[in-house]
Amino acid sequence: MAKRASGKASATSAIGPDGLSRTIPERIARRVWVAAGGRCTICNSYLLDEEYTGQAVMVGQLAHIVGWSTAPGSPRGGDPLHADQRNLADNLMLLCHDQHKVIDDKSLWDTYDPTTLRAMKRTHEQRIRKVTALKEERKTTVLRVVGNLHGRPVELDDTRVIAALLERDRFPDWTLRGADEFEVDLRAVPGEDPGSPHYWTAAKAHLEDRLEHLRTQVRKGQVTHLSVFALARIPVLILLGTMLDETLPTQLYPKRRDGSEGWGWSPDAPEVEFRFDRVRIGTDRTKVAVILSVSGTVDPERLGEAVGDSCTLYELKPDGITPAPTLISNESTLDLFSQTWRELLATIEVEHPGARDIAVFPAVPAAAAVSMGRHLMRVAHPPLRIFDRMQDFDTYQFTISTACADEQKGDPR
Ligand SMILES: [Zn+2]
Structure with missing residues (x-):
């Protein structure tokens, strides 16, 4: 029966714009509360206690999508939904007091029509279900x-x-x-x-x-x-x-490069394979450099004084296609890159046993850079001396070494 709301909302009452509340059967009210996760369908505020005072007062309200009666003052009451169905869980949404007032305000009935409200309810309940399923x-x-x-x-x-x-x-x-x-x-x-x-x-x-x-x-x-x-x-x-x-x-x-500002992989992007080649043999086997032309091309002619004739130079690059910033867009391509990088490190270990370090000139995307570091084994591989391209000078500059502080002290350079 409709009765004047006393100001104390109960978990099983639905309050209309006339201020009257209708009792919803307990089992139906519970369905709506649980499906909504105890949160407002519109603003997601938690409705089991009052936010500012922290008091355990039920501040949620059950709101009718299609109004309870067909009378002209009933929000969306003219919808063809049969009267028997109007107090069922499918037609009720959990809202906070403020948003309930908004959707039932006569001037906004067109904005909050039944189709819009049903979509809000569906989206909210699906999200609650998905998130609360995570163990x-x-x-x-x-x-x-x-x-x-x-x-x-x-x-x-x-x-x-x-x-x-x-x-x-x-x-x-x-x-x-x-x-x-x-x-x-x-x-x-x-x-x-x-x-x-x-x-x-x-x-x-x-x-x-x-x-x-x-x-x-x-x-x-x-x-x-x-x-x-x-x-x-x-x-x-x-x-x-x-x-x-x-x-x-x-x-x-990784950060996606599709302009969305989103982060994550694109599993459907094409898979790319990689290869490495020895570009030049140096006169001193203990001097090794690697260029990585993945997100862009590193020109071996512009490496500067760090790589002289004594240095053997390797290049890692995509197999058969041109380097590009979007090349590594899924995890299987990152794995293929990392595998080639490990093979190159293993080759250097065998071919250049006395090398004190490896000079690297990386044009790689962010995830590939992290992966390069992860696959470097301190016990087996020499530390990396990492160079980076100077923005305005079209040449490379030493930045940082992966050697520990005590290893660096013994470095004559
Ligand atoms: Zn709300």
Whole structure:
């Protein structure tokens, strides 16, 4: 029966614009509350307690999509839905007080027509079902490594991370978030745009510090799966790869290059294979350099003084197609790239046993850079001396070495 709402909403009443409430059978009300996850279908606020005071007062309301009666004052009441069906779960949505007032306001009935409201209910309930289905083992710890790119700051808010993880049926754990906005935020490190030596040293120190925090959390058992969202200068990303624990299950998420600002892989993109060749044999077998022409082409003539006649030069590139920034768009292509990189490292290990380091000139996408670092084995492979292209000079400059601090001290160069 309709009765005047006393101001105390109950979980089983539906309140109309006339202020009268109708009792909905308990089993139907429960269906609507559970399907909505106890959250407002429109604004997603949690309705089991009051947000600001934290009091356990039921603030949710059951709202009719098609009004309870066919009378002219009943919102959407003229819809052909049969009267028997109007108090069933399919015709009821869970709303907070404010949004309920909005959809039932006479001036907005056309905006919130039954089709629109049904679509909102469907979308909300499907999302609640999907998200609440994720069990504890689908939890993943988020690691964002964000730096400037030639003066342009990278943005990556929580919403984009969550969207990317949900695509893979995962939900985020933010344990590693520090005082900065991101888990590793290099945007305030000075000297990035000219690429000054101080920048690379400071970035390396900052990375080491934050990754030590990650290792502690792994030891404590707090982190069991890692999701990496990294966008910074390529040498920093290779270094990051060397610092990630190889036994920790890790998923890399690249930034999509389709203008969507989204992160994640494109499984339908074509698979690409890679090859490596020896471009030149040097006079000193202990001197080795590698160019990686993947996202663009590295011209062997422009490597500068670092690579003289004494140095043997290898090139890794896509097999049969032209290098391009979008080349590595799915994980199987990244695996093929990483496999070729490992084969190249194994070849260098055999052919250049006395090499103190490997000079690398990488034109690779971000995920490939991280993967390069991950596959470098400190015990078997010499450290990488990473060069980066100078924006304005069309030549390459030494940036950073993957060697530990004590290894670097003994370096005569
Ligand atoms: Zn709401």
